[in-house]
Amino acid sequence: MASPAPSDDTTHLLLALRQGERGALDRLIPRLYDALHRIAHRELARRGASATLRTTGLLHEAYLKLVDGARVEAEDRAHFLALAATTMRHIIIDAARSARTRKRGGGWSRVPLDDGVPSLEARIDEIIELDDALARLANFDERLSRVVECRFFGGMTVEETAAALDVSPRTVDRAWQKARAWLIRDIDET
């Protein structure tokens, strides 16, 4: 596999993004996707068979690896994290959907998913359901869905989310509660 990207490339892209360079986003996302994937695998490899992962840890490590902290400001860091949160959402949902496809006999072979993780199947269904509901929420109230992406898929704190979305922490806190209520109702009342 390709070696990790040199950090100043990503830093440069991040800065370019702030200056409104549109192509920067398209180049940043795949880079983040690869980096987060790699970090997740390496973490599991390093920490053994029963280790689990934490989203917050993954994002922060990606930041440390990819971005030259001395050259960016706090605001850039927040934007980076928000972007990473969106990317995490893709990674998790892609993995969940592909697992579900395999499970249902799509693709080439039917494989058991349940070895060692009895409730995994249920969690996969839940998370895909949540992602679908989140897509509906985005159509309805984009702002709330962004908060969910940061807080849930990015594991970001209220403060980090506030900085990334450029609103007050209190607004984030309320939005997080409202969004959760909205999603839960959407799922339960379907």
Next chain:
Amino acid sequence: MRPSDLDPERWQRIDGILDRVLDAGADDRDRVLADACAGDPGLKADVEAFLEATERGEDRFEDPAKVLAALIRTSGVVTDEGRRVGPFRIVREIGRGGMGVVYLAQDTRLGRYVALKALPPYLGTGEDAKRRFEREARAASALDHPNIATLHEIGETSEGQLYMVFAFYEGETLDRRIARGPLPVPEALEICIGIGEGLSEAHRNGIIHRDVKPSNVLLTGSGGVKLLDFGVAKVAGEELTGDGIRLGTVAYMSPEHGESGAVDGRADLWSLGVVLYEMLTGSRPFTGPDPASVLRSVLHDEPVPVTRLRPDVIRAVERVVARLLRKDPAHRYRDADELIGDLRAVRAGELSEIGQEEREPGQAPSTRRLAVLPLRDGTGAEAQAHFVGGIHEALVAGLGQVRALEVLSRASTLRFRETDLSVMEIIDALDVDAVVAGSVDRREDGIVVTTKLVAAGPERELWSGTYRGRPDEVLDQVGEAVKAIGAALGVRMSASEERRIAAPRAVRPAAYEAFTLGQFHLDRRSPEGYAMARKYLERAIELDPEFAPAYAVLAETLGSAVFFGLTSPADGLPRVRSLVERALALDSDLAVAHTAQAAVRLYGDWDWTGAEAALREAIRLNPSFAYAYFLLAEALSVQGRYEEALAAAEGSTALERYVPFSAFGPVIVLKYMREFERAVERSRSGVAFFDDFWQGHWLLGQALLGLGRVGEALAACEAAVERSGRSPLALGTLGLAHALAGRPAAAMRVAEELDRRGASEYVGASNLAMIHGGLGDLDRAFDCLEDAYRQRDMALVHLADDVSFDALRPDPRYRALVRKMGLPEAV
């Protein structure tokens, strides 16, 4: 209303109020909410719906990275097609297992296709583990043999992920082959020789495989056998602990591996023995609900002999399996070459007595086929015949619980009750290794049971024993005798077997006597027999309400009456169900209770897999219980698993070849498989032997209908109707035969008889359905099927595959009903 259905303006208002309420302190919320929604209860309700929802679903917002971690762990490293691993481009996934995911990949340097195995992420942990892995893999890559998959190279990705690159072979793994059913014996032997030769080469080079199992054996299209994954298990094994050990792997693990982990090449031979067993029987010799109990079984249990599950396996093959599965490695084959020698000899048919000469003095063979002859009634009193029979039955049942013994059923031996044959001649006639013979005397002060064990060969009395006691100690006596006979045969009993066999329980003599009478009448397998058996068994329960076997045998009696259409399922099965529950509550180790439970699940609940599970439990408890194999054949064929069903039916025949029921088991399965030629052939020879058994003629008639030989079918059905005293089951098939023979008037007369009798007795409506179907009156046929469905007519479980319903197949109502019953779609 779903939140996304709210109109945007409404949401704006709700959103604003929610902000205010959420901002308010807990005490203040009600007031803020009331103020904001003053005079608009609908709005208030909308807001409250959201407020209430903030309290639920916490667990849905758990860190999603946990799911990601689990997904990565189960899906291996490379998740995207088209991704690269080192110089390899992933094409697609071709398999996965405990040791990682295997991909078809292309080597971008050479252009050739390879099988790339990505090991689980946690195997890359630590430099030591990596070095060991490299060392093992390097040694394995030096092996160059047609039966060993070529290992091209090993590598590590930049993430520290280890992978192995093998030559790619087209083919399928042996586990998938076995999943389709047991293999023909010659093919199984061929594969076993192939694996053995691969192992021989590896062992010569000092490499132990350690993980020989079907998923590690690849069968290539050209008939080749390739052993995969040398060296992986050693490295992996050091990393795996606790729940990392997988069921599939433990099942093939040798006792010494499970106990100490210290192994040599003979551990691979054990695993190969398990593989051979599984190829021959379709099932594993050591099983359990979790790895710990599988391991316990590996360490302590003797497997059910191969020939029991697969009667067409010659005993020479069975002996090879048994020798591979010896607990002590010193008693297995010395090495793979010795094994290959034996397998080649078997294949060439040179040796039928392999292993005989290897038996050390005083050492028993792996399995013993045993018959308990009817005990001589030493009292000469006619009135005591049933009592002597009861003790006979108890001996048969007790010995049947010993896994290493194959014990012929009581019914198989009854024809030797009065015989001029010598013991040796009987041993020959029954083809057994030994017989138990003896007598029962009943005196004023108690009972005296005298027994002896006589082995084949020059007449050899291996053991004899005399037991005295009060009648209520009879069961204890039998337990003692069983243990002593086992010991005399050199059989190793597991602790659980000993416990089951010993289980002494005093029973009231009068209850036991009534019980043995009930058993005696059940064995007659006739309508009067069932009625009498029921009477005595109910009496036994009345006398001793804690006597579990009485409940179980009564359940079997009532279940059999349903099976033969004497009682309606609606009347019979609820009672059977409660009797089974009672029997199992008193003694969960009663095989006959599990069998009766299976019948309820199969015919009453239409729960095929539940029935199968109960039967497997019954067979585990008493591997010599022929009726359990018979019902297992039913439960499997209902699921469309015909090859396994046939093996089970053959198993029941092997145990009870002189009991018509069991003798016809394979015919029933062949009929469902639509192998009518074979079914006719087998039932013709069965009928010649058991002319009185009306079901034999009936089955013959059905098989002949399947071949379109209607004239002969009519004759066979007439014979069945006559011998059964006009059973509705036989009449249904007779009516169908008339209809197919172009004799509608005769068919209608049969239908009318069934209709008429239905008013006063139980008549399964499926019998009418098949006649009307044969006459082309489909509407009427489906009306009858609807009735049958309501009756839970037991013939319906074979709606999908029974030839009697062929005329109904093209109709959409047929498929709808098949689906409704949860049967596999019609063949």
